[in-house]
Amino acid sequence: MSIDYKAEIERLKKELDVTVVAHFYQRDEVFEMADITGDSLELARKCQADSNPWVVFCGVGFMGQSVKVIAPHKRVLMPKVADCAMARMIDASYFDDSVDYMVERGIAKENILPITYINSDASVKAKVGEMGGLVCTSSNAFKIIEKGLESGKKILFVPDRCLGQNFANSMGLKSCVIGEGECDPKEADIICFNGFCSVHQLFTLDDIAFYRERYPDIKIAVHPECDPKIVEAADFSGSTSQLIKYVNDLDPEQKVAIGTEYNLVNRMRERNTYVLSSTKPECPTMNETTLEDLYLTLKSIEDGEPINEIIVDPHTVKYANLALERMLAIK
Ligand code: CIZ
Ligand code: SF4
Numbered sequence: 001m002s003i004d005y006k007a008e009i010e011r012l013k014k015e016l017d018v019t020v021v022a023h024f025y026q027r028d029e030v031f032e033m034a035d036i037t038g039d040s041l042e043l044a045r046k047c048q049a050d051s052n053p054w055v056v057f058c059g060v061g062f063m064g065q066s067v068k069v070i071a072p073h074k075r076v077l078m079p080k081v082a083d084c085a086m087a088r089m090i091d092a093s094y095f096d097d098s099v100d101y102m103v104e105r106g107i108a109k110e111n112i113l114p115i116t117y118i119n120s121d122a123s124v125k126a127k128v129g130e131m132g133g134l135v136c137t138s139s140n141a142f143k144i145i146e147k148g149l150e151s152g153k154k155i156l157f158v159p160d161r162c163l164g165q166n167f168a169n170s171m172g173l174k175s176c177v178i179g180e181g182e183c184d185p186k187e188a189d190i191i192c193f194n195g196f197c198s199v200h201q202l203f204t205l206d207d208i209a210f211y212r213e214r215y216p217d218i219k220i221a222v223h224p225e226c227d228p229k230i231v232e233a234a235d236f237s238g239s240t241s242q243l244i245k246y247v248n249d250l251d252p253e254q255k256v257a258i259g260t261e262y263n264l265v266n267r268m269r270e271r272n273t274y275v276l277s278s279t280k281p282e283c284p285t286m287n288e289t290t291l292e293d294l295y296l297t298l299k300s301i302e303d304g305e306p307i308n309e310i311i312v313d314p315h316t317v318k319y320a321n322l323a324l325e326r327m328l329a330i331k
Helices: 004-016 040-047 061-071 092-104 122-130 139-150 163-172 203-213 228-233 241-251 262-267 291-302 315-329
Strands: 018-023 036-038 055-059 076-077 112-117 134-136 154-160 173-178 191-192 220-221 256-259 272-275
Touching: 004 018, 004 220, 004 291, 018 272, 018 291, 036 040, 040 055, 040 061, 040 315, 055 291, 061 122, 061 256, 061 315, 076 220, 092 122, 092 220, 112 122, 112 139, 122 134, 122 315, 134 139, 134 272, 134 315, 139 163, 163 173, 163 191, 163 220, 173 272, 191 315, 203 228, 203 256, 220 228, 220 241, 228 315, 241 262, 262 272, 262 291
Parallel strands: 018 036, 018 055, 055 076, 112 134, 112 154, 154 191, 173 191, 220 256, 256 272
Antiparallel strands: none
């Protein structure tokens, strides 16, 4: 007889001291099973405040790691340890190379303030923490960069070049990307690592032109992981939570084409929404987690043989924690 995964997940959640967490980009059937949902900043804050000793995190690797780093006493399991493609573009040695790049071009190491987008491995966050830097997410990047600028240092922004450039543009700052044209750290305020999200690169100026031509009054709302020329041509740019709020605050008749991951856009179908792409913008790794995976992970706790546990070494926890806590301290 086949297993009723939903019923079994509900039973296990009642019987175990566990909190099920899901990011907005998760499949609907997984998302609906979660006790806590949100963007990565909301999830980090809510997990920190939650009292259950077990966390089952439906998302991508860096998110589960971040919970482990800010709450090391918790046991964190991930139904699929699937990594964000952008986070995989940088490791600790690429981070060091980026610092060297700036030092070789005349910026002393103590005059560099690194900021890492939360979409990065704990080892990169630890490097950032050790240098006195901090983490940001797409919902608080403006505030974090503003805070960073108060130090008077040059900002090294990793790994998302789009996020770095978009926030530099919105703040009237100069940015450049290491490895892309002339990038002289002396001439820029924000020096970006050359990483990106392949899902958010799917949205093009042609897509925007297509919708504007067809529906002249349509609004275009995109995520800041999109290319700067897309953000510039859009009516609104914001993190997942900010996109949801923007759409919900519009007149229900207002058409809006959205440039972010498909599962989130699809969940807003009751509004007058369109997917800003002719290609389904699915994040492959976010979509890996299934209801069966969630069930098997919860069952493994019940059976006393937990699977896919997130382990972060103590040195990494110590310094990555500094970078994350510096962010969480900024309200
Ligand atoms: O911060 C997050 O959760 C991500 C990956 C996107 C967003 O804008 O919320
Ligand atoms: Fe990473 Fe892009 Fe997927 Fe977000 S949508 S988890 S940035 S690959």
